[in-house]
Amino acid sequence: MPKGKNLPVAVVGAGMIRFGELFDKGYEDMVVEAYKNCLKSVDKGIDERNIEAAWLGIAGPGFTMRREVLGSSGLTEPLRFFPRPVTRVENACCSGSDAVRNAAFAVAAGIYDVVLVVGVEKQRNIPSRDSLIAQAAETFHAWWHPRGTTMPQRYAAFATAHMHQFGTTREQMATVAVKNHHNGALNPHAYFRNEITKEQVLNAPTVCWPLGLYDCCPTTDGAAAVILTGNARAKEYTDKPLYFWGTGLATGPFYLPWTSSFLGFPATEAAAKEASAMAGIGPKDIDVAELHDCFTIAELLAYEDLGFCTRGQSGHWLEEGHSFLEGDKPCNTSGGLKAKGHPTGATGVAQVCELWSQLRGEAGKRQVKNASVGLTHNVGGVGTQVMVNIFANELR
Amino acid sequence: MPKGKNLPVAVVGAGMIRFGELFDKGYEDMVVEAYKNCLKSVDKGIDERNIEAAWLGIAGPGFTMRREVLGSSGLTEPLRFFPRPVTRVENACCSGSDAVRNAAFAVAAGIYDVVLVVGVEKQRNIPSRDSLIAQAAETFHAWWHPRGTTMPQRYAAFATAHMHQFGTTREQMATVAVKNHHNGALNPHAYFRNEITKEQVLNAPTVCWPLGLYDCCPTTDGAAAVILTGNARAKEYTDKPLYFWGTGLATGPFYLPWTSSFLGFPATEAAAKEASAMAGIGPKDIDVAELHDCFTIAELLAYEDLGFCTRGQSGHWLEEGHSFLEGDKPCNTSGGLKAKGHPTGATGVAQVCELWSQLRGEAGKRQVKNASVGLTHNVGGVGTQVMVNIFANELR
Numbered sequence: 001m002p003k004g005k006n007l008p009v010a011v012v013g014a015g016m017i018r019f020g021e022l023f024d025k026g027y028e029d030m031v032v033e034a035y036k037n038c039l040k041s042v043d044k045g046i047d048e049r050n051i052e053a054a055w056l057g058i059a060g061p062g063f064t065m066r067r068e069v070l071g072s073s074g075l076t077e078p079l080r081f082f083p084r085p086v087t088r089v090e091n092a093c094c095s096g097s098d099a100v101r102n103a104a105f106a107v108a109a110g111i112y113d114v115v116l117v118v119g120v121e122k123q124r125n126i127p128s129r130d131s132l133i134a135q136a137a138e139t140f141h142a143w144w145h146p147r148g149t150t151m152p153q154r155y156a157a158f159a160t161a162h163m164h165q166f167g168t169t170r171e172q173m174a175t176v177a178v179k180n181h182h183n184g185a186l187n188p189h190a191y192f193r194n195e196i197t198k199e200q201v202l203n204a205p206t207v208c209w210p211l212g213l214y215d216c217c218p219t220t221d222g223a224a225a226v227i228l229t230g231n232a233r234a235k236e237y238t239d240k241p242l243y244f245w246g247t248g249l250a251t252g253p254f255y256l257p258w259t260s261s262f263l264g265f266p267a268t269e270a271a272a273k274e275a276s277a278m279a280g281i282g283p284k285d286i287d288v289a290e291l292h293d294c295f296t297i298a299e300l301l302a303y304e305d306l307g308f309c310t311r312g313q314s315g316h317w318l319e320e321g322h323s324f325l326e327g328d329k330p331c332n333t334s335g336g337l338k339a340k341g342h343p344t345g346a347t348g349v350a351q352v353c354e355l356w357s358q359l360r361g362e363a364g365k366r367q368v369k370n371a372s373v374g375l376t377h378n379v380g381g382v383g384t385q386v387m388v389n390i391f392a393n394e395l396r
Numbered sequence: 397m398p399k400g401k402n403l404p405v406a407v408v409g410a411g412m413i414r415f416g417e418l419f420d421k422g423y424e425d426m427v428v429e430a431y432k433n434c435l436k437s438v439d440k441g442i443d444e445r446n447i448e449a450a451w452l453g454i455a456g457p458g459f460t461m462r463r464e465v466l467g468s469s470g471l472t473e474p475l476r477f478f479p480r481p482v483t484r485v486e487n488a489c490c491s492g493s494d495a496v497r498n499a500a501f502a503v504a505a506g507i508y509d510v511v512l513v514v515g516v517e518k519q520r521n522i523p524s525r526d527s528l529i530a531q532a533a534e535t536f537h538a539w540w541h542p543r544g545t546t547m548p549q550r551y552a553a554f555a556t557a558h559m560h561q562f563g564t565t566r567e568q569m570a571t572v573a574v575k576n577h578h579n580g581a582l583n584p585h586a587y588f589r590n591e592i593t594k595e596q597v598l599n600a601p602t603v604c605w606p607l608g609l610y611d612c613c614p615t616t617d618g619a620a621a622v623i624l625t626g627n628a629r630a631k632e633y634t635d636k637p638l639y640f641w642g643t644g645l646a647t648g649p650f651y652l653p654w655t656s657s658f659l660g661f662p663a664t665e666a667a668a669k670e671a672s673a674m675a676g677i678g679p680k681d682i683d684v685a686e687l688h689d690c691f692t693i694a695e696l697l698a699y700e701d702l703g704f705c706t707r708g709q710s711g712h713w714l715e716e717g718h719s720f721l722e723g724d725k726p727c728n729t730s731g732g733l734k735a736k737g738h739p740t741g742a743t744g745v746a747q748v749c750e751l752w753s754q755l756r757g758e759a760g761k762r763q764v765k766n767a768s769v770g771l772t773h774n775v776g777g778v779g780t781q782v783m784v785n786i787f788a789n790e791l792r
Contacts, residue, residue, distance in 0.1 A: 005506075007505075060458075062456075063458070069455050069486070069488050071487040071777075071781055072487055072488075072776070072780065072781040073488075076648075076649070076650075082647040082649055083646045083648060084646070085647065086647055087487055087494050087497075088485065089483055089486075090467055090485075092469075095467070102502075105498070105502040105505045105507060106498075106505075108507070109502075109505040110504075250480070251468045251469075251477065251482055252472075253473070254469050254473055384467070384468065385467055
């Protein structure tokens, strides 16, 4: 891909449901509600029949719905979408972002003019020991994952390494949770809409030291949807589309001791490099970002991996207020995974929904001033796969 | 997509492993072996580092490997492919074909010049009652699938309807199996390489009447891989690429009584229409075809749905010899799912491998004379999703 050549793709609609513990909604309910909210978001309206194809991002329906082989049925059935094509993309916690990426490629190739992307996950119907996240850490690399090796444990290793190497503190990590709960309290779609204090975070039960309960994002039910068109068609649907400037997916080894410094994710750096080259911009040009704060330490690592601050300085950079709602580079204005919730397949699509609100000036009490370029950052595994997507409210 | 505008994408390498009951090979062994065979197939050689991205087609790793969330790790780990991007596509038995489709879109969009597609499935390590196929028929539409509603049962309904409506006979269905075993016996990559007689098929134990043991394809282990490039780059790798003329994916309802005639799959017709429009050709232009003969009746339905013969005439058309190796439109020269085997995620990619051999004149004893245009047809569920891809050995 030539550098600085943006994808010729726009977002013309984005909608989601309020994330949470949704025992009252089935998988199909969530998909339909997110889809309808997405349709409603299209300023000039859209005839559903103009949607030519769809992509579904979902990570683990086998565990959650005993539906290992979901495929196109995951959308065709709830949306009565047949005979139109639907592809299911599974890329762990990046499933939603990668569904957006693949859908955009099809539009960029000129195959379709108008496509739908839905991200969804139903995680709360099964007990946590059997959950998707627990299972995800117990892969075919079982020789490395004895019982007890959980996601918090894996991220805790990064937290302790960062503390040891750079003097990062539990207070700094706690500040991520406080910030994101503050933002989540302003977001009607967030799972947790309550403010918390640094003391609450520090005094919460330990999950895996140094990570306590409030350092961990919740397992969540949720769904989100976006509609993409070719740039040439965008204005038929809205005068305020988002333009898809760049996308990047990169991968890393599952077995971290081989290569990891435990101080960051090379895959985030690689994905950001790919997306930024396509967008023709650097970290300084990002006005607002949705980051993968599955654990508080993960948001700090993201600041560094994305080049928002120098390596090792994320704790200080946070304390300086840059990433707060009022700062110069607000991060996770939606509340992030921590407060908005993390229904794996939905997360990457919901991140686009937040940029849809922010870059169009429709984010209400959590609106960032003069935001023009936004970034989404979505991590699978522990840096095993990372997606970065960049959107802007201007065509270049 | 404008009609007659081919995808600007070529196949420059294709390799697979011999399908079978591969207790001696793990998932990673199969992936690596198919990949290496694919690399070897590139006439002018290829530096592995030139492969920029990959797509993985696999339907059910949660059941077979307790690896529900596989994602990019499914290729990055066995091939040490990081930090390059890998997307897992899951679209039931169409997973491999749809992985090829999505990879081709990325190349057609100009994002990547050289990409890899791997299709794989490990099905034989688990007992058949717990198997992927059994589970696939027991979806969230469980209200319609009481215990005992299996894939053979669902296809048997089509067989009996076709017999009732058109006078199709068990002998005609048996002839599909005899033909495909004949072809499979000539294919070094086929699971079953033995000829069978019509009497053997008719006298085999009944699975679900009218389908007997030899009317059903085997559950299978296997893997296959192809390398795609932009047309402009193809000649760097081979003087005999296949050109990707057209692709189509279409879907149908899971709950058949709503809409189905039980005499064919509308999704096959829709997918073929989409692929044919892109290719700018019709059924008469197809020289050789790999069809989804998961059951013998399925191959007969495909003849009709693809327009190779008129509705209801597939049994006679078969008996007239058209689809035999020596006929004017040979079908399943590889042995098809019936004899070559059906490792779900690998099937659609392996179909491309057969066309790679046929359209380049390298199919040995099963070579079709003067084959220039080939079609692959891959069905998920029971017409729930259908893929058609069209390749040719000439650029138009």
